[in-house]
Amino acid sequence: TFIGAVLLAPMAHVYYNWQGTLISASVALWISAPVKIVVDQILYAPIYNMLFFILTGVLRRDTKHEIFGDLMPKLWRTTLASWKIWPFVHIITYTVIPTRFQLMWVDALEVLWVAYLSMVANEQEKKEKDAAAAAAATAAAATATPA
Secondary structure, three states, rough: OOHHHHHHHHHHHHHHHHHHHHOOOOOHHHHHHHHHHHHHHHHHHHHHHHHHHHHHHHHHHOOOOHHHHHHHHHHHHHHHHHHHHHHHHHHHHHHOHHHHHHHHHHHHHHHHHHHHHHHHOOHHHHHHHHHHHHHHHHHHEEEEEEE
């Protein structure tokens, strides 16, 4: 997507390089992998998800109220989901995948994650369309029924 290509992919590249230098490979694997996972889930993941929701709203031309009105529930929901999935992915990332391939590995799995974020970002719009369709159907049925 546009958001991924312009912002999120470069941000991930910078983040994984920064993380690799901050938490050196010379540190024992049993220490570095859990530290990297905690840093990823507490700092990077919420920022990544928040930027996705904000930029999706901007591209949809939502108002500030629409963008930020339901940001926190969406962010909390996706953070909880992230905690259920990404730590297990990153156990493999930081213990099995060679450093030079880690970003490629994560990006491949992130395609599914972004599909989930997109679903969450667009739920309200779908509910509004469904409600409008139901109201139109009810109105049509009411006018078609003889009184």
